[in-house]
Amino acid sequence: MVKTEAQFIPSNNNASFELRGDLTLSTVPALWRVVRKTEWANAQIDASGIVRCDGAGAALLFELVQRGAQLQHIPEQSQRLLQALNPEQALLPSAGKKRVNAISQLGLNTFNTLADFKLQISFLGAIAQAxxxxxxxxxxxxxxxxxxxxxxxxxxxxxxxxxxxxxxxxxxxxxxxxxxxxxxxxxxxxxxxxxxxxxxxxxxxxxxxxxxxxxxxxxxxxxxxxxxxxxxxxxxxxxxxxxxxxxxxxxxxxxxxxxxxxxxxxxxxxxxxxxxxxxxxxxxxxxxxxxxxxxxxxxxxxxxxxxxxxxxxxxxxxxxxxxxxxxxxxxxxxxxxxxxxxxxxxxxxxxxxxxxxxxxxx
Known part of the structure; x- marks a missing residue:
């Protein structure tokens, strides 16, 4: 897949900038220098031009939000990655251990015992063949x-x-x-x-x-x-x-x-x-x-x-x-x-x- 260099482009519409290209680990290092040198307070950034985004790109978007930029038209994938970095986002609760009733547990133990017995018989056959x-x-x-x-x-x-x-x-x-x-x-x-x-x-x-x-x-x-x-x-x-x-x-x-x-x-x-x-x-x-x-x-x-x-x-x-x-x-x-x-x-x-x-x- 051809990589598209990410870049900030001054916008002709209501947004201050347009962010286009791939926000990946190999492309975002050059953008970090721009992000740190620019004043982003109340800046509006049109992010609809993002093609691909990974964790490094999501970190860059999160930095822009922290510096006061307003991101618009973020693609769905980038939005999910950015939302995962939100410290106010509640962690997903871990799935509780599924309870197994006594009859199901007995059946499971019986199945495992029979499978192990079959494995031992097969192993004895393999020994005899060897x-x-x-x-x-x-x-x-x-x-x-x-x-x-x-x-x-x-x-x-x-x-x-x-x-x-x-x-x-x-x-x-x-x-x-x-x-x-x-x-x-x-x-x-x-x-x-x-x-x-x-x-x-x-x-x-x-x-x-x-x-x-x-x-x-x-x-x-x-x-x-x-x-x-x-x-x-x-x-x-x-x-x-x-x-x-x-x-x-x-x-x-x-x-x-x-x-x-x-x-x-x-x-x-x-x-x-x-x-x-x-x-x-x-x-x-x-x-x-x-x-x-x-x-x-x-x-x-x-x-x-x-x-x-x-x-x-x-x-x-x-x-x-x-x-x-x-x-x-x-x-x-x-x-x-x-x-x-x-x-x-x-x-x-x-x-x-x-x-x-x-x-x-x-």
């Missing part, structure tokens, strides 16, 4: 990324897992030994501790630690990539985000969770053995009691549960990261949602696993 494609083309699997994620998920989590596990073993052994000592049965604390750690508490506590540490990290990392358009860049360059981002993290979570669980169980039993040593039970007796109570089925059950928990932690973290919205707050919301949903799914999966193990006689 695994199948990788099996057909093993060379496409990113070994370096997988090993790096194994280090982040497994090796870097060893200190916190060790600390929590030994404290858990010490507390369980001490709290159990005191009441059982009244009946002379403190020896059987080893049986209780071994069975509870290997079948239940070891996998669950490790999974909760991974949810707060690894699942949140996956969601935040991939969510930040989503906000910065890095995921879209990968798609543009022909990389599948499922195989490039999700699969290495998923495999690392499934592999490292049983190993961390096994480490947590050993450390927890060691902490319990230290406490029982204080109650006069030697290490050899403690480990003998544990070995008589716990068999390979219990160990396999706990490790299988840990692998499933690792899958849940990694998959939920990656899913929430890939579905992050826009803005920095969206990353925090995705991370929070990943941790909360992971904890809920862990409890549900643990309950289902207990029911299945009971009916299978494990």
């Amino acid at each position: 695994i199948a494609d990788t099996l057909r083309q093993p060379k496409t699997f990113r070994i370096r990324d997988f090993l790096q994620q194994c280090e982040l998920v497994g090796a870097n989590a060893v200190p916190i897992v060790a600390l929590i596990s030994i404290l858990l073993g010490v507390i369980l052994a001490f709290q159990s030994a005191i009441p059982m000592r009244q009946f002379g049965a403190e020896l059987y604390v080893a049986n209780l501790l071994g069975l509870s750690l290997i079948r239940e508490l070891g996998p669950l506590i490790t999974a909760i630690l991974l949810a707060g540490r690894t699942g949140a990290a996956f969601a935040a990392e991939i969510g930040t990539m989503k906000v910065n358009e890095e995921v879209n860049a990968l798609v543009t360059f022909g990389f599948d985000p499922m195989r490039f981002l999700v699969l290495p993290r998923l495999m690392a979570g499934v592999l490292m969770a049983p190993l961390l669980t096994l480490f947590a169980e050993v450390v927890g039993l060691f902490g319990g053995a230290l406490v029982m040593k204080g109650f006069g039970i030697p290490f050899a007796t403690f480990w003998s009691q544990v070995s008589t109570q716990v068999d390979l089925v219990d160990l396999f059950t706990g490790l299988s549960k840990a692998a499933i928990f690792g899958f849940i932690v990694a998959s939920v973290g990656c899913l929430r990261g890939l579905n992050t919205g826009n803005g920095a707050s969206a990353v925090g919301a995705a991370t929070t949602q990943a941790v909360v949903q992971t904890l809920v799914l862990l409890v549900i999966a643990d309950g289902l696993f207990a029911v299945v193990a009971y009916h299978m006689g494990w």
